[in-house]
Amino acid sequence: MTGPIFDTHAHYTSRSFDADRDEVLSALPGAGVVGVVDCATHSGDAAQVLELSHRYPFVWAALGIHPQSLIEEDAATLCRYGGDWRRELEEMRPLFEDPRVVAVGECGLDHHWPVPAQPQLELFEAQLQLARELDKPILVHDREAHAETYALLEKYRPRGIVHCYSGSAEDARRLTAQGLYLGFGGSCTYKNARRALESLRAIPLEQVVLETDCPYLSPQPVRGKRNHSGNIQYVGELIAQTLGLAPETVFETTAQNARRLFGL
Numbered sequence: 407m408t409g410p411i412f413d414t415h416a417h418y419t420s421r422s423f424d425a426d427r428d429e430v431l432s433a434l435p436g437a438g439v440v441g442v443v444d445c446a447t448h449s450g451d452a453a454q455v456l457e458l459s460h461r462y463p464f465v466w467a468a469l470g471i472h473p474q475s476l477i478e479e480d481a482a483t484l485c486r487y488g489g490d491w492r493r494e495l496e497e498m499r500p501l502f503e504d505p506r507v508v509a510v511g512e513c514g515l516d517h518h519w520p521v522p523a524q525p526q527l528e529l530f531e532a533q534l535q536l537a538r539e540l541d542k543p544i545l546v547h548d549r550e551a552h553a554e555t556y557a558l559l560e561k562y563r564p565r566g567i568v569h570c571y572s573g574s575a576e577d578a579r580r581l582t583a584q585g586l587y588l589g590f591g592g593s594c595t596y597k598n599a600r601r602a603l604e605s606l607r608a609i610p611l612e613q614v615v616l617e618t619d620c621p622y623l624s625p626q627p628v629r630g631k632r633n634h635s636g637n638i639q640y641v642g643e644l645i646a647q648t649l650g651l652a653p654e655t656v657f658e659t660t661a662q663n664a665r666r667l668f669g670l
């Protein structure tokens with residue numbers, strides 16, 4: 407057994423866990439997992455995220471609206487209000503009072519998928535304001551939208567995590583100097599991950615957190631299979647090797663970082 411593994415970004419409400427969700431989650435402590443933050447992506451999966459966080463003592467909830475929930479052709483299946491994010495957010499609002507909710511997110515900006523530009527900016531900004539109002543950390547999705555994302559983070563100065571960090575080492579330094587944490591997962595074990603490893607070398611380990619984004623982004627050597635939090639062992643080992651540290655140091659420090667950020 408490895409660990410302690412703290413997975414700061416998971417999606418166990420994904421349909422790909424429908425057949426064996428409880429089996430997978432029940433097995434995680436045996437694989438060294440001590441914490442999971444499960445992220446909602448719209449009002450439609452928020453209740454189930456909360457339910458998981460109440461059923462498993464090591465699971466906490468993050469609630470937010472993912473930019474992809476604004477894509478029109480996906481809206482019918484991805485969210486309840488067909489891209490009307492104001493109604494979505496309104497419906498989710500009372501759920502933030504649940505003590506198992508430790509963060510706002512997943513939210514952010516995405517220029518990889520055809521997400522409408524102006525609405526996603528407004529939606530992200532609304533959630534930055536919400537995080538400030540609730541005094542909770544935010545979980546930020548930034549896909550091919552670095553400049554706009556960093557500008558808004560600079561403007562609002564939230565506590566939180568830039569998840570699946572894919573920017574430059576220089577930006578990593580700037581974001582961590584601002585107090586943000588950067589999340590690293592399976593993609594930093596891939597062949598073209600030089601940039602992510604450079605970023606890891608450029609910032610304090612005290613601001614690194616580990617994540618899966620499961621069911622997506624399985625690390626080598628299980629790439630292509632459905633991901634789960636136990637697979638973070640491969641990510642932690644690679645980071646330890648990159649930084650010349652013992653794996654236990656990486657697992658223990660990153661788990662502590664997550665607990666500090668989420669106030670656990």
Ligand SMILES: [Zn+2]
Nearest residue numbers: 415445512619
């Ligand atoms: Zn995610």
